[in-house]
Amino acid sequence: MTSRPLANPAPAALADRAEFERAALEGLSRAPRAIPAKFLYDARGSQLFDQICELPEYYLTRTETRILHDCAPRIAELTGPGRALVEFGSGSSVKSRLLLDAMTDLAVYAPIDISREHLDATADKLRRDYPGLRVEPVCGDYMAIDTLPDSVPDARRLGFFPGSTIGNLTPDEAKAFLLRARRLLGDDGALVLGVDLRKDPALLHAAYNDSAGITAAFTLNLLRRMNRELDATFDLSGFAHEAFYNEEEGRIEIYFRSLRSQTAMVAGWRFMFAQGERVHTEYSYKYDIRTFAALVDGAGFRVGHTWIDDESLFAVHYLVAESKVD
Ligand SMILES: C[S@@+](CC[C@H](N)C(=O)[O-])C[C@H]1O[C@@H](n2cnc3c(N)ncnc32)[C@H](O)[C@@H]1O
Structure with a gap:
């Protein structure tokens, strides 16, 4: 029986990473910027989601x-x-x-x-x-x-x-x-x-902007995931979670927003972020x-x-x- 050295990631994990890299590079290259919500869920994202489920506001x-x-x-x-x-x-x-x-x-x-x-x-x-x-x-x-x-x-x-x-x-x-x-x-x-x-929009707003900051950690985990899996260089303190209810569309919109003008590398590519620029991560239609x-x-x-x-x-x-x- 042959065994693979532990340091080598399994083929499935390599395929997951390649798909994430393609989606992140594509999403950060388009205007307006957006990364599909499914990438919020790595192991840590799934754990944070479980914590969201326990929040009084949720x-x-x-x-x-x-x-x-x-x-x-x-x-x-x-x-x-x-x-x-x-x-x-x-x-x-x-x-x-x-x-x-x-x-x-x-x-x-x-x-x-x-x-x-x-x-x-x-x-x-x-x-x-x-x-x-x-x-x-x-x-x-x-x-x-x-x-x-x-x-x-x-x-x-x-x-x-x-x-x-x-x-x-x-x-x-x-x-x-x-x-x-x-x-x-x-x-x-x-x-x-x-x-x-x-x-009531106030109830919706509270559900996606909890006072303990868990939903914010969930959104910003996407940056952390890019740093870990895509050799990205995001400084997490330079970005904030933003969520609001768009009444006309009947949906919560969630973004990470750049708090200052900055650049970050992602998988060897340099991206510039203007102060206040947002990257869309998730909708929640009602x-x-x-x-x-x-x-x-x-x-x-x-x-x-x-x-x-x-x-x-x-x-x-x-x-x-x-x-x-x-
Ligand atoms: C909002 S959570 C709901 C979890 C659980 N069903 C519940 O009701 O508490 C969404 C779940 O769907 C998974 N997910 C998100 N997008 C997905 C996709 N495109 N394909 C498969 N699973 C996906 C996430 O990993 C996460 O576990």
Whole structure:
């Protein structure tokens, strides 16, 4: 048996790095500058996101968890036994446990996530906590995945897309995601999807500008990741997190902003940043129930059931695959 020296990164890690380098160089070379949100999630980014979920200002996680806690038995009833549960952007799979607990007799759980180390660690924890459950992690981009491992049966797939992660996508991207999920989940598929609702902008502003500065650390972790993986030379003290609600577009916009005129090297290329210049990192679209139903309608699903909390902060939808897909 041959063994690879530990110092050599695995091919998958090299491919991840190459993709990150391409996206960062391209995103910093265009105007206005933007780096796709998926690159916020390296191992540290995933840990910081878990901390965000615990923040008092971040009502999203606790509200969605409460809704799921109440509706999980009904979801299990609607889907029936023997399903494969396929999660998109699974993170620490905390909410998934509510479905795993309610859906006895699951064929397999396939969490899909871009954050490789975090996904593997989460899968190990789940195997320990659910010894009878087959866990098949898939590391990849859910905007690009066409097939699932052979161990995930083709029929009776239930998708799960919580966390209002769909809000990170523009409406066109969200539609493309839903069409892809529809193909992946099949004709008898269904999708449980959590989405943040439009609300008082002050509440939204607070959720993305927490007083402990964790969301800021999450945004600036992208610079730290470029320093580590792309030999970049960002001085983190020269940049700040910026997040605000754009009422007209119905979305939170997040950037890192240069606090002074400065330059930084990234993978051998020099970039200049003017004082006040912003680099976009993330959107978080907020939907009302009607607009979201219209989005879903043109994308291979129909809304079967909707659960909303008492304060109308957040919605969990049970989407049923339409027989015809465009
Ligand atoms: C907002 S977090 C939600 C995590 C978890 N589902 C929850 O509800 O708390 C988004 C998750 O999706 C993953 N992610 C983001 N973009 C992705 C992409 N394009 N493909 C696969 N995973 C992605 C991140 O690594 C992260 O775990």
